[in-house]
Amino acid sequence: MDTIPDDLRTWVPRLAAPVAAAVFVLLWTIAEAGRGDLVENVVVFGLFGLAVGLAVWMPWTSIGLTVAIPALQLAGWVQPPTDTTWPTYLAIAFVAFFAAFARSVAVRLVALAAAGLASGLAAIAMAVPTLARPYVWSSWVGGGQGTKTDVITLAASLFGAAAAAWAVGIFLSSVLRVRRIGQVLERTETRFHETDFELRLAHDRARISRDVHDALAHSLAVVVSQAQGALALSATRPEVVEQALRTIADVGRTSLVDVRHLVERIQQDADDATPRETLADLDRLATTMRDVGMTVTLRHLGDAAELLPSQELAVFRIVQESLTNALKHSGSSSTVDVALDWRGPGLALLVTSSGDDPLVASRRGTGRGTGIASMTERARLAGGWLTAELGDDGVFVVTAFLPTPEPIGLLQSWTEQPA
Structure with missing residues (x-):
């Protein structure tokens, strides 16, 4: 040298x-x-x-x-x-x-x-x-x-x-x-290599932050809601306490599994080896939130198209975070409507929530929380976009769009056709 x-x-x-x-x-x-x-x-x-x-x-x-x-x-x-x-x-x-x-x-x-x-x-x-x-x-x-x-x-x-x-x-x-x-x-x-390493490190930190938030925020919100409900009804309805404790235990076990998968993914750096949530898991997610007391409606409009695995995970996380935010800011008696519209060139996701019994301070404060930033980033990485805003009527609206792979394949087939 x-x-x-x-x-x-x-x-x-x-x-x-x-x-x-x-x-x-x-x-x-x-x-x-x-x-x-x-x-x-x-x-x-x-x-x-x-x-x-x-x-x-x-x-x-x-x-x-x-x-x-x-x-x-x-x-x-x-x-x-x-x-x-x-x-x-x-x-x-x-x-x-x-x-x-x-x-x-x-x-x-x-x-x-x-x-x-x-x-x-x-x-x-x-x-x-x-x-x-x-x-x-x-x-x-x-x-x-x-x-x-x-x-x-x-x-x-x-x-x-x-x-x-x-x-x-x-x-x-x-x-x-x-x-x-x-x-x-x-x-x-x-x-260049040092800068690339720093960028990769920053990207990994952001990914770990999103994954930790997604794995724990939802479960902790459910646990807090059940614990508060059990505490309020322990004197008049003791049977509710037993059901609340079961829900807390189930959610805790699920959260523990999610955290274990997250740690394994970080240690092994093998995301593909860890099972990921898909659109089929949305029903289970909605059922979990209904058990808390929320009114959750899950609707599919049009014929469902095939999404990439990363896009399905993004949709699941966006819906999960939207339900978690509804539980925290609108309470366990909130009403949430989740609509997946497949009638366009991609998946249009609309989540509306309303309620008046928040577990935490009102979201009318300044700034955007980690959850909304995480949802926005996941939508961007999946090739789409996301907006989240609180309307004057008190209804919180999350709108997202993710393109489906079919138009790309159709365009490719057109270009391959003989003149």
Whole structure:
């Protein structure tokens, strides 16, 4: 695994250029020490060193210096090259190498073009004699192939060295960029997995909260209702107490089984292995609430269509929560009508409840309880929607709609028919 810090990769070329410049100036100063015109030569060494040192930090300035130095030598403003100092033109290759690390494509391309121009000017400064400097390349090497040929050869050699250095710089900078991109992608993927885990955890918490609420809220409401009724009638009708205790025991056992199934589902993470309620369980649910004293009517309008198992569970939980809310907010003498209308493109569910003997505070308060939020979320996850509101006449209305799978299958069959 790559363990080099990303910041280190960024700073390596930034630090290498000034270090290379300092070494360049120092070595050439030592090499020319004791020879004539040392001060003038050190000025040239310093200018080339400055160009190399700024190649990464200020590439445009560095490129300009690379071209300006041989031009100044041709103009006679700085010390021209000699038979011992002409290799200083290799600084052109160093500048091209470090400029290749620039992020800007324009800088990299201009650096290569400037290296060609600087190589040509340097070749002229080395090979073309003047009155001020009659000794040039041909006299340094003891012959030569003619001024024109020497200029072309020297320019091609210097530019070839600069182009090779530039290509190496492009390759190394590309490798560093690819590694940096890889690290960024790796960090992004890590953050993505962390975020995905957090979202899954939040989803699981919400699901567990809904399941716990569905498993306990209904049963506890029944238990509270029966206990209050038994307490109120214990003196005048003792036989009611026995029936209430039986109901409490039955509801408690059912709730215990539901909680055990919920715990097993959480531990095993296998929802499909646990039996789920279906529409067939609505009659049992209605009977349980009638035993409490509520008047519950369950009606099916139209021919029932097939729903997905998750949708049937959602319908059961919505009806269960609606009955629980009716018991809590309207009392055990409340009247509830549950209508399942199959005559449309899906299941339209309408639950109305009314009563005036609440077990808890009135639902006219502000905010939406956990039960309504749970019903709304279950309807949404089942592909539908749900609304719940209290009318001016005191009737609480829950309306939900869940689409059936048949229209999707019918549409698919239409698309598969030959034209």
